[in-house]
Amino acid sequence: MQSVERVRALLRVGGPGDATFVAELARTAFSAYGEYDRVLPHWLGTRGVATVVAEDDGMPAGFAMLGMRPGLHLGRPDAELLAVAVAALARRRGIGRALVREVIVIAERWRVRGIRLHTADTNVVAQRLFAGEGFLAEASREGFYPNGQGAVAMRRPLERRRRSRS
Numbered sequence: 001m002q003s004v005e006r007v008r009a010l011l012r013v014g015g016p017g018d019a020t021f022v023a024e025l026a027r028t029a030f031s032a033y034g035e036y037d038r039v040l041p042h043w044l045g046t047r048g049v050a051t052v053v054a055e056d057d058g059m060p061a062g063f064a065m066l067g068m069r070p071g072l073h074l075g076r077p078d079a080e081l082l083a084v085a086v087a088a089l090a091r092r093r094g095i096g097r098a099l100v101r102e103v104i105v106i107a108e109r110w111r112v113r114g115i116r117l118h119t120a121d122t123n124v125v126a127q128r129l130f131a132g133e134g135f136l137a138e139a140s141r142e143g144f145y146p147n148g149q150g151a152v153a154m155r156r157p158l159e160r161r162r163r164s165r166s
Contacts, residue, residue, distance in 0.1 A: 026040045054086070064099035
């Protein structure tokens with residue numbers, strides 16, 4: 001994993017030991033949308049879900065989760081950015097961007113076609129962050145979240161890398 005340049009943050013692999021942190025941050029960040037504080041901690045360490053945790057001065061400051069949808073795919077599937085959250089005191093310091101960039105690296109390793117995500121249609125800050133990292137808005141989804149809010153569906157295609165012939 002990589003270090004964040006603008007802050008003293010370190011990105012590391014998340015797992016079941018991060019359940020309390022993920023639940024607390026999900027409660028703060030996503031409670032208006034649904035009970036994600038109950039759902040997200042269960043995905044830690046689950047097959048097909050990669051979690052990245054950002055630490056700032058040794059304390060967790062944010063996380064991102066990337067998942068693969070189960071089922072039959074024609075060709076290579078897309079991964080789904082399930083969640084990205086940064087603690088309030090750590091925002092506006094590049095941690096969210098670093099988490100998104102690390103998720104892109106993971107998705108490239110998985111050799112998927114692209115990454116899909118949904119973000120609240122009112123969350124303009126997140127939409128700008130994702131657009132700045134190559135995600136394009138594809139559709140609006142009314143009533144997407146469990147509590148009825150709308151969302152913007154976004155996707156970032158990933159380039160297929162060819163093996164070099166030496």
